[in-house]
Amino acid sequence: VTEGRINLTFRCKTKETDGEEEHERRDQWLEQMIDGAAPDSQGWSAASHSETGNVTNAATTTAFNDHSVFGHGVKQGDIPTDQKIQFLAKTNMGAECYCAAEIQEILATIVMESDTGGSTKLDDWHVVAQPLGMDGYVACCCPTDHGENHDSIHKVKTTLLQNLRSAHHLLQYHTRLDIQDMVTEEFPEPKLVDGETLYQYVKKRLVDGTIVIQSLVNLKEKGGTFRTTCERVGGPHAFRGPDVEFEAGGAMSEFYTWCKPKMEDYDVNVRVDVIANVVVIGTQLNVSDLSKDRHFMKFRNVVTIKANLAYAIVRCAGIQPGMSIADPFCGSGTLLLEALEVYKGQLKCIGLDVSRKTIQGAAENAVAEGYNSEVCHFICSDARGLRRHLGDESLDAIVSNLPWGIKTGHNGSISDLQTIYEIFLRTAWYSLKDGARVVLFVLRGLQLTRIVRKLGGRYRLLSVNVIRTTNNLPCLVVIEKLAVDQVRESVKGQLAHFNKYVSVSSELYEAIHMETINDD
Incomplete structure (x- = not known):
């Protein structure tokens, strides 16, 4: 360094000093904030809680039921036994309920023309938020007897791609893996599973037919190119996102020999996202993020909401x-x-x-x-x-x-x-x-x-x-x-009614019933 200066801060303190305790407090602020709270992925809504703090329980139940919030009441978790996941919408973790509610509205608008000249709605499709523990995803499920070329599947795909506003990506779902299933004697915990172990696991499942990447199968006759994209969230993991792309993409390239990996100008984008200990595999159907460039912004603020x-x-x-x-x-x-x-x-x-x-x-x-x-x-x-x-x-x-x-x-x-x-x-x-x-x-x-x-x-x-x-x-x-x-109005009314039955000065009455408080 020939110009300027470098400021260095050293934490040369023992664990018993006040300074070190302060550093620890700052490092662990989130853990301290949620200490004692049971983990829950559900948002709070008044429709499912009677406590409000300003009106009686009976009154609030009626009021809240009349004022439901968009996204409340969507199905979450398990997939119906007669359904299979066809598409996954990828959104922000915690925003799955809004995405699911929007997809339900979109499905309700789709009308299929029947062979007899009539029309039917897609009443046999279901929408599930956070399906099978996949945070950040919403499943669009069709009946298990629907084949890959069923007319309704194509109709749903095109309609969602054209209208979906609450998601980042729309995926053709392939499978869900659990890193817990990849543990070995060498790597006995999920956090120790490395990229090579992930490669071996994916390759084995491709060979035995447990995993089928239909979008790559469809390229068999004409050939084509693909890339693997990974978003890794949570952990800890012994691998990074690029490691997942390299290892999982390598397994797919070796099995689907007619497909060549290519980072740009590819035909198919296979996502292998890692969410904590869950691996989600699906083909991304949209080219760019559905939440980007939606509005023509001549001016963009330093921080802009998606x-x-x-x-x-x-x-x-x-x-x-x-x-x-x-x-x-x-x-x-x-x-x-x-x-x-x-x-x-x-x-x-x-x-x-x-x-x-x-x-x-x-x-x-x-x-x-x-x-x-x-x-x-x-x-x-x-x-x-x-x-x-x-x-x-x-x-x-x-x-x-x-x-x-x-x-x-x-x-x-x-x-x-x-x-x-x-x-x-x-x-x-x-x-x-x-x-x-x-x-x-x-x-x-x-x-x-x-x-x-x-x-x-x-x-x-x-x-x-x-x-x-x-x-x-x-x-x-x-x-x-x-x-x-x-x-407040109820209490004031009762005080006004019963005031005639007590004899106190106006000053004492005010001192007793004053409502000013000091709430820091």
């Missing part, structure tokens, strides 16, 4: 054509543009952001998509200006990807995320119509839900879903504005 998650957020808001919606932290406008595309431009959208450059870029994006300022309007303001710019009870829904950083606002004037969340929710309440929803994508899900409970008389918590994005675990939170604080 379009598939934007779709889930928009659908959870319960939006209908003709409604007015807002995003108080709009960034480049992805959420609003997704909403306009889903509802064919039949919305009134308002975006706010504290950055003038960002607002100008978002407006350019909207114009590039064909939406003028009458349809999609942007305002340079922070979230505190929501009521000032839009007025009271003017919005049918709010959707937003809240800030994930530590500081925001002009000159860091609001430096605490908790402050941002609470000020935003208090301000937004006035601009929302009664029963309107707020759908938020937020990094600090525990903190936000605690604030919602603190404001329990103003909002009803409908659902909370943890979703994996790259290496973070944000939450998709759905809440609903309450027109009145039912518990």
Whole structure:
């Protein structure tokens, strides 16, 4: 180094020192946060829980059943015995319920023409989220008697590829393997299984016919090329993603001798994804990620939410054509543009952001998509200006990807995320119509839900879903504005009724029944 300087930090402390304990605390913050919690892949929804904290159980059950959230109630786990997995939709872990709900809607629109001239719907297909423990996947299952060339299979494939918005990839399913089955005397634990062992296992299953890669079989007459792609999540593993691509691809190349491996300009892309101790093998049917380049973005913010998650957020808001919606932290406008595309431009959208450059870029994006300022309007303001710019009870829904950083606002004037969340929710309440929803994508899900409970008389918590994005675990939170604080009004009414039966001064009455609290 000839110029500048290098800063080196050494942790030369014993395990007993306070400094080392602090390092350990920081390294293990997630483990400490979830200490004592039973692992559960299910998102929380009010439809399956009676506790709310602001109304009685009987009242909440009725209210929540009338206000179900998109994605609630989808089938999860086991595959029906008379069904087989035909396709897998690959999405974010935790977002499987939204993807499954969308696929169910798409299947309901497919009509098959019969030989007699009539038409039938695909009532014999099933959709299962996280099938057989495969986190991040949704299975589209057909009856076991459907052959590979059944008309409905081709129809479902083309329709999903043309319409699916909540997934990254669509796969032709081949098989599911368990690394636990690959352990040997040399490698007695799944975490010790290496790439060579994986190769031997896959090659053996190809030879005995347990694994059949139909897309490669179809290339037998004319020949062709293929590549193997791997996404490895979880672990620990004794191999990396490229090792899986090399070893599994090598086994396939040796068995299907008419196919040649090729990294670019290939005919078939076989995915061999490793999710913890599960190996999922399927042929990717789409060329590029279904969630990318969906909108023509002339301006892209530093951090932009993926379009598939934007779709889930928009659908959870319960939006209908003709409604007015807002995003108080709009960034480049992805959420609003997704909403306009889903509802064919039949919305009134308002975006706010504290950055003038960002607002100008978002407006350019909207114009590039064909939406003028009458349809999609942007305002340079922070979230505190929501009521000032839009007025009271003017919005049918709010959707937003809240800030994930530590500081925001002009000159860091609001430096605490908790402050941002609470000020935003208090301000937004006035601009929302009664029963309107707020759908938020937020990094600090525990903190936000605690604030919602603190404001329990103003909002009803409908659902909370943890979703994996790259290496973070944000939450998709759905809440609903309450027109009145039912518990508060009930208590005040009872106090007013029984007040005539007690004799206390107004000062004492106020001291006893004051409702101001200090909730840090």
